[in-house]
Amino acid sequence: MEEQNLKLYSYWRSSCAHRVRIALNLKGIKYDYKAVNLLKGENFSPEFSKLNPLNFVPVLEDGDIVICDSLAIIIYLEDKYPQHPLLPTDRQKKAINYQAASIVSSGIQPLQNLSVLKYIREKVGPHEQVPWVRSHIIRGFTALEKLLQGHAGKYATGDDVYMADLFIEPQIQGAVKRFNVDMAEFPILSRLHEAYNELPAFRDAAPEKQPDAPEESK
């Protein structure tokens, strides 16, 4: 692992932080893990608000440089650390990686984050939370299956791991573990999920492996 002075503000179960953890592991970059407990509202502390006025994890600190948002962080890491490229050179495959990242990061995850769930729980009703999230996951996964058809190899866009994979796996883990989505409907995604599990960079980034994961999740 390459020695760096990077700090990653993360929460064990955050799928957005999970994407960045995979990128750091693939590139072999050591970092300092700063736990931010979202359930305790630590993301709304004055110190954290200074780092990210949107009060979301992940945040990456690299000396004086502070980057909020997993996609921005991943692009920053890609620029700074060329090892293990996260984008293919083929233009079409590159575009598929951008689309997959966007389907997850704007079409699925924002609709299931804690603030949205709290709003639904309080303003609509607690029973509406899970059906809401599941419907958006299923819609996004259906689009991903179509997008990857004819392009997926061992991984999302061929036989190497790229950006799409970093977004897909944390979303599948959340879908299965937290929202009980039946992956049988999504054969490509199910196959990818199995393949990621073989890779140490993915295994070590998993929520239950993080220092702030509660004992019962391990």
Ligand SMILES: N[C@@H](CCC(=O)N[C@@H](CS)C(=O)NCC(=O)O)C(=O)O
């Ligand atoms: N677009 C942002 C979204 C960040 C985000 O939604 N983070 C979630 C955890 S995955 C969060 O901090 N939620 C806290 C909340 O909803 O209050 C990214 O990709 O980093």
